[in-house]
Amino acid sequence: xxxxxxSPKYLFRKEGQNVTLSCEQNLNHDAMYWYRQDPGQGLRxxxxxxxxxxxxxxxxxxxxxxxxxxxxxxxxxxxxxxxNPTAFYLCASSIVGSPQYEQYFGPGxxxxxx
Amino acid sequence: xxxxxxxxPGMFVQEKEAxxxxxxxxxxxxxxxxxxxxxxxxxxxxFLIYQGSYDQQNATEGRYSLNFQKARKSANLVISASxxxxxxxxxxxxxxxxxxxxxxxxxxxxxxxx
Numbered sequence: 001x002x003x004x005x006x007s008p009k010y011l012f013r014k015e016g017q018n019v020t021l022s023c024e025q026n027l028n029h030d031a032m033y034w035y036r037q038d039p040g041q042g043l044r045x046x047x048x049x050x051x052x053x054x055x056x057x058x059x060x061x062x063x064x065x066x067x068x069x070x071x072x073x074x075x076x077x078x079x080x081x082x083x084n085p086t087a088f089y090l091c092a093s094s095i096v097g098s099p100q101y102e103q104y105f106g107p108g109x110x111x112x113x114x
Numbered sequence: 115x116x117x118x119x120x121x122x123p124g125m126f127v128q129e130k131e132a133x134x135x136x137x138x139x140x141x142x143x144x145x146x147x148x149x150x151x152x153x154x155x156x157x158x159x160x161f162l163i164y165q166g167s168y169d170q171q172n173a174t175e176g177r178y179s180l181n182f183q184k185a186r187k188s189a190n191l192v193i194s195a196s197x198x199x200x201x202x203x204x205x206x207x208x209x210x211x212x213x214x215x216x217x218x219x220x221x222x223x224x225x226x227x228x
Contacts, residue, residue: 031214033216041221042205042218043218045216045217048214048216050213056215058215059217099147099209099211100164101209102149102161103149103161103207104161108158
């Protein structure tokens with residue numbers, strides 16, 4: 001089955017620690033995205049990548065970093081510089097080249113930092 | 115800059131009634147796509163419907179239709195004959211042709227009453 005996997009589903013960390021969220025897709029999509037969702041809020045774009053070894057900042061990139069070394073993988077690191085890291089993180093992927101292609105989403109990772 | 119606005123934070127609708135969820139957008143790109151997603155309490159994102167900026171007719175998918183008014187930059191979702199399972203968060207999203215960036219509105223929480 002083609003899809004996007006995110007692991008783990010729940011993640012707990014102590015303040016001051018960096019943490020990396022995994023995102024893998026086997027849909028052969030070129031574009032991948034990371035969103036943050038706070039309770040009762042919409043999705044805010046953190047980073048996105050249209051091709052391997054290239055990525056762009058979204059609206060709230062501060063305190064986060066990404067890499068895109070392989071087409072199928074787009075891990076997100078939440079650094080200690082992120083002031084309020086507790087949130088629900090969603091990874092998505094899509095075909096590029098036309099506005100008509102919808103995004104496919106992973107199940108998300110709920111990160112709690114105390 | 116791109117922008118999506120959903121002005122209804124929450125709605126309560128009686129089962130079997132039709133419901134309209136509002137979405138307005140702003141973009142300077144003539145080529146763009148508009149999407150609606152459903153997010154149940156489980157957190158997964160479910161793609162519902164797509165409308166292209168050059169599409170002449172309103173999109174329909176089963177009980178979902180998109181009321182696209184290009185001059186008003188409006189893309190409202192209409193759900194006919196609502197069901198209890200329609201209770202969820204609904205997000206409007208836009209993608210333009212320039213950079214594959216996809217942005218979301220803040221969402222509308224829909225409650226279907228029995």
